[in-house]
Amino acid sequence: MEKIRRGDLFTPEQYAKILTEERKRIIEIKKERRVSSRTFSYLFENRDTILNQINEMIYVENVHDENEIEHLLNTYNQIVPDKNEFSITMFIEIPDEQILMKEMKRLVGIEDSVYLAFGDNELKAIPEEGRSTESLESTLQYLRVKFSMADAEKFRNSKNAFITTKHKNYGESAQIPEKLLEELKKEIY
Numbered sequence: 001m002e003k004i005r006r007g008d009l010f011t012p013e014q015y016a017k018i019l020t021e022e023r024k025r026i027i028e029i030k031k032e033r034r035v036s037s038r039t040f041s042y043l044f045e046n047r048d049t050i051l052n053q054i055n056e057m058i059y060v061e062n063v064h065d066e067n068e069i070e071h072l073l074n075t076y077n078q079i080v081p082d083k084n085e086f087s088i089t090m091f092i093e094i095p096d097e098q099i100l101m102k103e104m105k106r107l108v109g110i111e112d113s114v115y116l117a118f119g120d121n122e123l124k125a126i127p128e129e130g131r132s133t134e135s136l137e138s139t140l141q142y143l144r145v146k147f148s149m150a151d152a153e154k155f156r157n158s159k160n161a162f163i164t165t166k167h168k169n170y171g172e173s174a175q176i177p178e179k180l181l182e183e184l185k186k187e188i189y
Helices: 012-033 049-062 066-077 097-104 149-156 178-187
Strands: 034-036 040-044 085-092 114-117 120-122 139-145 163-164 173-175
Touching: 012 034, 012 040, 012 049, 012 178, 034 173, 040 173, 049 066, 066 173, 120 149, 149 178
Parallel strands: none
Antiparallel strands: 034 040, 040 085, 085 139, 114 120, 114 163, 163 173
């Protein structure tokens, strides 16, 4: 997927003019690219979702400094999927804060237990480096699923796919909806 360039970004003032429509557009994109299990949701990122995140940061924080914009580009371009790869943002969806705080200890290592399953194949998601600690500190995890050429071909030919967690305390699975699966097959090249 093509990385995001400086020329793709809006100033806060430009973004303010299109904010309402852009947010509606991105909400629809994200709705189609999100998969949920009982405790987790997974957003299959693409260039549009990540570009939106950068523009939102620039807008909300009123960023005009070119060094800061370059830093945002470098940071968020790391999330843009590379060739034969998915970039997935995993959200822990426990709405009750007291329960969430209690469960955080039980969720340690969740980022190391996520898999994409299709046909007879299973690919382990790779968590973002530097986020793993002895205690889970974030309800948001960045994951990558990398495909070999053979895996990519098997994925394109699969009839269904699931995203699963194989954590000792949280074994869950969610089927990727057919419409999203067909879109993801086109994104593996």
